[in-house]
Amino acid sequence: MNSRLKANIINTTSIILIYIILVLLIRIGFINNYYEGILIEMGINIILAVSLNLATGYLGQLTLGHAGFMAIGAYTAAILSARMNLPDLPLLLVSIVLGGLLAAFFAFLMAIPVFRLRGDYLAILTLGFGEIIRVIILNMKITGGGKGLSGILPLTSFSTVYFITVITVTIFYTLINSRHGRAIISIREDEIAAEAVGISTKYYKTFAFTLAAFFAGVAGGLFAHHTLVLDPKDFNFIRSIEILIIVVLGGMGNLTGSVLAAIIITILPRLLMGFADWNMIIYSVLLIAMMLFKPGGLLEKREFSLNGLLSGKKKSQGNTPVKNEGSE
Amino acid sequence: MALLETKDLGIAFGGLRAVGDFNIKIDEKELVGLIGPNGAGKTTVFNLLTGVYLPTEGAIYFNGENIVGKKPFEIVEKGITRTFQNIRLFKDLSVLENVKIAFHHKMKYSIAAGIFRLNAYWKEEKEIEEKAMELLKLFDMQDAAYTTAKNLPYGQQRKLEIARALAADPKLLLLDEPAAGMNPQETKELMETIHFIRDKFKIAILLIEHDMSLVMGICERIIVIDYGMIIATGTPEEIKRNKKVIGAYLGE
Numbered sequence: 115m116n117s118r119l120k121a122n123i124i125n126t127t128s129i130i131l132i133y134i135i136l137v138l139l140i141r142i143g144f145i146n147n148y149y150e151g152i153l154i155e156m157g158i159n160i161i162l163a164v165s166l167n168l169a170t171g172y173l174g175q176l177t178l179g180h181a182g183f184m185a186i187g188a189y190t191a192a193i194l195s196a197r198m199n200l201p202d203l204p205l206l207l208v209s210i211v212l213g214g215l216l217a218a219f220f221a222f223l224m225a226i227p228v229f230r231l232r233g234d235y236l237a238i239l240t241l242g243f244g245e246i247i248r249v250i251i252l253n254m255k256i257t258g259g260g261k262g263l264s265g266i267l268p269l270t271s272f273s274t275v276y277f278i279t280v281i282t283v284t285i286f287y288t289l290i291n292s293r294h295g296r297a298i299i300s301i302r303e304d305e306i307a308a309e310a311v312g313i314s315t316k317y318y319k320t321f322a323f324t325l326a327a328f329f330a331g332v333a334g335g336l337f338a339h340h341t342l343v344l345d346p347k348d349f350n351f352i353r354s355i356e357i358l359i360i361v362v363l364g365g366m367g368n369l370t371g372s373v374l375a376a377i378i379i380t381i382l383p384r385l386l387m388g389f390a391d392w393n394m395i396i397y398s399v400l401l402i403a404m405m406l407f408k409p410g411g412l413l414e415k416r417e418f419s420l421n422g423l424l425s426g427k428k429k430s431q432g433n434t435p436v437k438n439e440g441s442e
Numbered sequence: 443m444a445l446l447e448t449k450d451l452g453i454a455f456g457g458l459r460a461v462g463d464f465n466i467k468i469d470e471k472e473l474v475g476l477i478g479p480n481g482a483g484k485t486t487v488f489n490l491l492t493g494v495y496l497p498t499e500g501a502i503y504f505n506g507e508n509i510v511g512k513k514p515f516e517i518v519e520k521g522i523t524r525t526f527q528n529i530r531l532f533k534d535l536s537v538l539e540n541v542k543i544a545f546h547h548k549m550k551y552s553i554a555a556g557i558f559r560l561n562a563y564w565k566e567e568k569e570i571e572e573k574a575m576e577l578l579k580l581f582d583m584q585d586a587a588y589t590t591a592k593n594l595p596y597g598q599q600r601k602l603e604i605a606r607a608l609a610a611d612p613k614l615l616l617l618d619e620p621a622a623g624m625n626p627q628e629t630k631e632l633m634e635t636i637h638f639i640r641d642k643f644k645i646a647i648l649l650i651e652h653d654m655s656l657v658m659g660i661c662e663r664i665i666v667i668d669y670g671m672i673i674a675t676g677t678p679e680e681i682k683r684n685k686k687v688i689g690a691y692l693g694e
Contacts, residue, residue: 288559292564293556303531304533309513310514310526311547314515
């Protein structure tokens with residue numbers, strides 16, 4: 115009980131401390147508008163990566179339609195926030211949550227046909243669904259079609275993104291370390307064995323997929339109120355692949371890895387501004403190098419734990435190992 | 443009333459009738475062997491009983507309830523668990539986690555309680571941790587609790603799979619060739635383990651096995667199948683003398 119309380123205090127304090135430091139740096143102008151934008155994008159990418167990691171890394175189902183759910187969340191939130199009359203913060207929260215819910219609803223509907231398939235077929239089907247969503251958006255009036263949707267209120271700020279990211283990562287962390295998380299991981303490990311020890315694989319696949327879509331929708335909502343202009347091209351399948359690259363780079367089934375990789379992948383294109391055309395090639399080389407030298411991801415099985423660090427223990431806090439360890 | 447009773451159970455894959463007219467009764471705490479030549483349909487019977495295959499004919503009564511059409515995980519909840527011929531562990535998880543996962547359907551806390559770590563979460567997780575460790579102790583595996591399952595020696599992997607099946611709290615345990623790939627010493631230990639499980643957990647066990655010394659040594663009753671049909675049932679002594687059985691195994 116006591117150590118639990120201590121751990122909570124340490125974690126909460128450090129989260130707030132980091133926040134204060136960053137806000138101060140923004141206030142004194144050390145972090146200018148441009149860098150603040152990068153920080154916001156980092157947060158959005160972290161939410162996207164962590165949520166995709168649930169479906170792909172923990173549940174073990176390769177899904178390639180994450181950008182589709184992000185698009186649903188983005189457009190829903192943008193359209194709703196323009197039509198509701200609320201103060202800024204509640205307006206943002208209500209619209210992104212509703213965007214997330216709509217994305218989750220579509221994921222829930224898709225889960226039934228999608229999970230009759232496995233492996234490559236599942237990947238292709240989800241890729242198809244993601245593209246369908248994009249094409250529908252492209253052809254609707256309310257979304258502005260190919261012209262895109264503009265005039266979105268600038269509601270996303272560093273603070274909102276920071277806290278929503280922290281909450282998201284925390285939710286995924288605690289979920290993964292509960293009995294429900296174990297059930298999800300067991301499906302990745304061996305679906306037949308999972309069913310044979312009393313786990314409803316259908317229920318947990320649907321749940322994990324829907325939850326992942328919800329947070330993709332939330333990230334989409336934040337994205338919409340940050341970029342202020344939405345174009346269906348932002349959500350093509352390259353975007354889904356980008357999110358997948360973050361997950362693979364960080365390690366399938368490793369939350370810390372996803373967070374770290376999201377930060378790296380957000381900064382990387384900025385550093386390589388002059389080589390914009392080379393982006394995809396650099397990603398590919400990066401991925402191949404990862405597969406060759408660190409197939410388990412950046413951190414392999416290790417999860418970061420501040421408490422573990424402070425008490426000098428080497429033991430990882432999470433019981434969430436990585437599946438992908440290369441060939442045996 | 444028998445714990446498990448099948449009535450004219452059968453399954454056909456296309457035109458091939460893999461199992462047919464399969465009638466068995468297993469009482470509580472009974473230890474029954476299911477033997478037969480390769481391809482006789484033994485594993486198919488297991489797959490029928492655990493809901494992996496849907497029978498094309500007949501019925502399965504467990505505790506008096508027809509369980510045909512139930513999903514595998516629902517059948518686990520009713521009280522039938524199994525192991526696999528080719529071991530199916532959660533390979534990249536620790537031994538302890540393998541066992542904990544099998545407690546899942548006995549645990550109650552909700553997804554929200556898990557995410558927000560309410561009291562129910564802490565209480566049940568603590569309980570399950572203790573129960574899992576106790577179970578591992580019974581199998582003398584407590585020292586390997588934090589070992590990754592795939593790094594265990596073969597015999598221990600088999601043991602872990604049995605432990606995991608027991609964690610799901612069965613009334614009937616199905617063991618699919620538990621001694622496959624074991625040396626005589628390991629087989630002997632396994633026989634003792636199976637006996638011990640039955641007495642300690644007071645459950646019925648149905649096991650498929652090719653190792654005759656094991657089957658004859660521990661089973662109270664043996665069912666012999668060939669080409670998907672039961673050709674004999676009886677005590678080990680009766681089976682040894684049965685002409686049909688000798689014919690199926692050795693040829694006329």
